[in-house]
Amino acid sequence: MLRRRRLLEQDIFFPWEGRGALRRRLRVGRLRRALVLMGLVLVVLVIALRERQRAGVRQTRATLLDTRRLVEAYLADHQGGCPASLAELARHAKVAKVPQDAWGRDLRLICPGRREGSRYELMSDGPDGLPGGLDRIE
Numbered sequence: 001m002l003r004r005r006r007l008l009e010q011d012i013f014f015p016w017e018g019r020g021a022l023r024r025r026l027r028v029g030r031l032r033r034a035l036v037l038m039g040l041v042l043v044v045l046v047i048a049l050r051e052r053q054r055a056g057v058r059q060t061r062a063t064l065l066d067t068r069r070l071v072e073a074y075l076a077d078h079q080g081g082c083p084a085s086l087a088e089l090a091r092h093a094k095v096a097k098v099p100q101d102a103w104g105r106d107l108r109l110i111c112p113g114r115r116e117g118s119r120y121e122l123m124s125d126g127p128d129g130l131p132g133g134l135d136r137i138e
Contacts, residue, residue: 053127056102060124060137067099067107068122075119082111082120101137105129 067086070093074083083089086098086109099107101124108131110121126135 056127057137059102060126063099063101064107064122064124064137070095070099071109071120071122080119083109085109101125103127103129 067089070089071083074089074092075081077092083092086106089109090096090098101107103126105125108121108123108125110123111119113119113121115121121138124137125131126137128135
């Protein structure tokens with residue numbers, strides 16, 4: 001009988017039962033999985049937002065290149081005279097609408113250019129839309 005009592009009092013712990021009984025009761029294992037999953041989703045969101053902005057910059061640069069060709073053609077047709085606005089340039093080039101950047105804002109045409117030796121400046125205000133901001137695209 002004494003031997004039987006010893007067997008009943010003896011505790012056998014499996015590796016997952018020994019330490020961390022409080023963590024097990026609080027279900028920290030599930031919480032850890034949820035936190036890892038939320039962290040992974042956050043990283044994917046950050047990467048997606050950054051790629052979306054970079055795609056907008058690439059699209060705006062392509063639009064700027066196309067518009068530069070239109071401006072050069074206008075300057076050649078009008079003996080170096082600048083268009084009054086991008087709307088006039090669009091009418092001259094028979095384009096359906098005024099060129100816009102990836103964020104839906106009209107491009108800026110400054111004629112004559114502010115820099116020495118430049119006939120014009122063509123730019124976008126960038127994602128924040130502030131004229132002359134640090135993220136403008138030229």
